[in-house]
Amino acid sequence: MFQRTLRASAAALFLTLTAACGASAEAESSSFSSSSSSDLSSVTLRVGATGWKNEEAILKYAGLDDTPYKVTWNLFQGGDQQLQAMRAGALDLASSSEIPPIFAAADGEPNFKVVAVQRAATLNQEVVVPKGSKVTDIAGLKGKRVGYVQNTTAHYFLYELLRQAGLEWSDIDAKPLLPNDGLAALNGGSLDAFASYGTSIITAHQQGATTVGSGKDILSGNFLWSAKDSVLKSPAQKAAVADLIARITRAYAYVRDGHEDGFAKITAEATHQPLAQAKKDLLDAQAQRPTAARTVGDDTIASQQEVADVFTELGALKTKLDVKSFWSTALDADLEKAL
Numbered sequence: 001m002f003q004r005t006l007r008a009s010a011a012a013l014f015l016t017l018t019a020a021c022g023a024s025a026e027a028e029s030s031s032f033s034s035s036s037s038s039d040l041s042s043v044t045l046r047v048g049a050t051g052w053k054n055e056e057a058i059l060k061y062a063g064l065d066d067t068p069y070k071v072t073w074n075l076f077q078g079g080d081q082q083l084q085a086m087r088a089g090a091l092d093l094a095s096s097s098e099i100p101p102i103f104a105a106a107d108g109e110p111n112f113k114v115v116a117v118q119r120a121a122t123l124n125q126e127v128v129v130p131k132g133s134k135v136t137d138i139a140g141l142k143g144k145r146v147g148y149v150q151n152t153t154a155h156y157f158l159y160e161l162l163r164q165a166g167l168e169w170s171d172i173d174a175k176p177l178l179p180n181d182g183l184a185a186l187n188g189g190s191l192d193a194f195a196s197y198g199t200s201i202i203t204a205h206q207q208g209a210t211t212v213g214s215g216k217d218i219l220s221g222n223f224l225w226s227a228k229d230s231v232l233k234s235p236a237q238k239a240a241v242a243d244l245i246a247r248i249t250r251a252y253a254y255v256r257d258g259h260e261d262g263f264a265k266i267t268a269e270a271t272h273q274p275l276a277q278a279k280k281d282l283l284d285a286q287a288q289r290p291t292a293a294r295t296v297g298d299d300t301i302a303s304q305q306e307v308a309d310v311f312t313e314l315g316a317l318k319t320k321l322d323v324k325s326f327w328s329t330a331l332d333a334d335l336e337k338a339l
Contacts, residue, residue, distance in 0.1 A: 039236050040067075040068045040069040040236055040239065040240055041068060041069065042236075043069035043070065043234075043236050043237055043240045044069065044070040044071075044072065045069060045070070045071050045072070045092050045093055045231075045237070045240055045241065045244065046072050046074060046090065046091050046092045046093070047071055047072070047073055047074065047091070047092065047093045047094075047095075047244070048073075048074050048076055048079075048081075048082035048085060048086070048091050048093065048094040048095060048096075049073050049074065049075050049076070049095065050075075050076055050077065050078055050079055050082065050095065050096075050198065051075075051198045051199050051271075052075075052199060052270040052271060053073050053075055054267070054270070055073070055095070055248050056071075056073045057263075057266055057267075057270065058248065058251040058252065058255065058263060059247055059248065059251050061251070061254075061255070061259075061262060061263050061266060062250065062251035062254040062255065062259075064247045064250060064251050064254075067240070067243065067244065067247070069236075069240040069243075071244065074090075074091060077149075077178050077179050077180060078096075078100070078149055078152050078178070078179065078197075079094065079095065079096025079097055079099070079100040079152060080096070080099075080100040080103065080104075080149075080150070080151045080152050082094035082095065082096055082100065083096060083100040083101055083103070083104035083112070083226065084104065086104070086111070086112050086226065086228055087104055087110070087111060087112075089111075089228075091228070092227065092228050092230075092231050092237070092241075093225060093226070093227050093228075093231070093241055093244070094112070094225070094226045094227075095118070095223060095224070095225055095226075096223065096224055096226065097152060097153040097219070097222075097223055097224070098220065098222055098223075098224060098303065098304040098307050099151060099152055099153055099155065099156055099307060099311075100151060100152060101114055101224060101226055101304075101323075101326060102151075102304070102307065102308045102311060102317070102321060102323065103151040103311075103316075103317075104226075105321070105323075105325070105326045106317060106318075106321060110326045111228060111229050111230075112226045112227060112228050112229060112326065113226065113227060113229060113232060113326055113327060113328035113330065114224045114225070114226050114296070114304075114326060114327045114328070115225055115226065115227045115232070115241070115296065115327075115328055115330060115331040115335075116224075116225040116242075116245050116293055116294070116295060116296065116331055116335055117222050117223070117224060117225070117293065117294050117295075117296065117297075117300045118222075118223045118224070118225060118245070118248070118249075118291065118292070118293050118294075119221055119222065119223070119289055119290070119291065119292050119293075119294060120221060120223050120285070120289055120291045121221065121284070121285035121286070121288045121289045121291070122153075122215060122216050122217075122218075122219040122220075122221050122288070122289070123216060123281065123284060123285050123288060124197055124198055124201045124202060124281070125153055125154070125157060125197045125201070125214065125215035125216060125219060126195070126196070126197075126201050126211045126213065126214050126215065127141075127146075127157075127158060127161060127193055127194070127195045127211070127212050127213035127214075128186070128193065128194055128196075128201060128204045128205070128209040128210060128211055128212065129186075129192065129193045129194075129209060129210055129212055130186050130187065130189075130191075130192075130207075130208065130209055131207070131208030131209060131210070132208075133192065133193075133210070135192065135193060135212055136212060137165070137212050137213070138161045138162060138164070138165040138167070138212055138213045139165045139166070139167065140212065141162070141165075141167070141171075141172050141192070141193055141212070142167055142171045142172065143171070143172070143173070144172055144173065144192035144193060145172075145173045145175060145190065145191050145192045145193075146158070146172045146173065146174055146175065146191065146192060146193045146194070146195065147175045147176075147177045147182040147185055147186065147191045147193070147194040147195065147196075148174060148175070148176060148177070148182070148194070148195040148196070149176070149177065149178065149179055149182065149195070149196050149197070150176035150177075151316070152197070153197055153215060153219055154195040154196050154197055154215075155176075155195075155311075155316070156215070156218070156219070156307060156310065156311070157195065157213075157214075157215030157218045157219060158174075158195040158213075159310065159314055160215075160218045160310070161213040161215075161218070169314060175191065177191075177194075179196050179197070179198070179199075179200035180200065182194045182196055182200065183196070183200050183203060183204055186204065186209065187207060193212065194209075195213075197215075199271050202271055202273055202281075203271075203272075206272075206273060216288075220303045220307075221289045222300055222303050222304070224304075225241075225245055225293075227241055227331070232328065232330045232331070238330065238331060238334055239334055241331060241334075242331055242334035242335040242337070242338040243334075243338050245293045245335060245338070246293065246335065246338035246339045248291075248293065249291070249292050249293045249339060252286070252290065252291040252292065253290075253292070255282075255286075256286050256290060260279060260282055260283060260286075261279065263282065264278045264279035264282050265278075267281075267282060293335065293339065295329070295331070295332040295335055295336060296327055296328070296329050296331075296332060301323060301324050301327050304323045305322075305323050305324070308320075308321045308323050
């Protein structure tokens with residue numbers, strides 16, 4: 001319903017690679033001169049990750065983890081928890097869908113700004129039912145116990161799927177749960193369905209769950225990088241953030257350029273799934289929407305505003321929220337240079 005047709009050109013982001021695996025990626029890994037690198041040697045970025053630290057893994061795989069600054073990766077079950085950690089001062093940079101920053105900023109006093117957008121796939125965003133369930137579609141969820149990850153993409157696409165099926169939120173027994181807790185409840189029989197994302201959906205399918213609804217064509221594909229306000233006041237930290245985001249873009253370009261097998265193996269080991277399935281998921285995701293960063297634009301802000309307005313309709317937000325208030329173009333120049 002809210003699918004946008006933005007098409008960021010991945011071609012401009014591809015590395016000129018040699019035949020030797022990783023050689024050219026390593027050669028182009030530094031975005032700074034030696035003098036600039038010395039300025040960044042004292043910088044440490046505390047960065048959030050969801051799932052299994054795939055950003056850290058892909059940087060290492062592409063030989064792009066040799067940053068002139070230090071990065072500490074912190075694992076969370078969702079972007080909502082990352083934004084909570086940022087509000088508490090425990091993170092400098094968070095990655096999430098469009099939704100967690102909305103709720104993190106809802107009190108009107110956020111200590112962060114959305115500074116960049118990462119275009120990515122919207123696969124493995126699903127409503128699943130356990131093995132043996134007689135429910136075959138979203139309409140069948142009426143009166144059922146449905147778990148969802150609150151204030152995340154799962155919350156949003158579940159609401160939209162219900163609306164498309166002619167149901168209200170009040171037509172289900174909605175239960176907010178974290179991904180791992182929801183998966184356990186689904187398998188334990190205390191849930192009839194579960195709306196979630198990422199590794200929890202992968203695991204659910206391995207345990208026999210089936211899909212009754214998907215957020216693939218509901219979600220925009222805009223995933224947001226949010227930086228703490230204090231980071232934007234430091235030229236060195238800003239430069240480090242821009243460089244890190246650009247490196248992740250280049251790492252995905254490296255994988256797409258004939259290095260899928262190696263990263264699929266890493267993914268399979270990390271997510272405990274068969275190699276063939278991990279490779280298929282990787283290829284499908286990059287075919288749907290190649291992972292690549294872009295700067296802030298009016299269209300990306302408008303996309304999040306639409307999502308925020310839906311949560312106002314749902315009653316999850318008490319008043320209409322102007323999302324523009326927590327976006328910033330302060331990183332644009334550094335990011336354009338780094339890309």
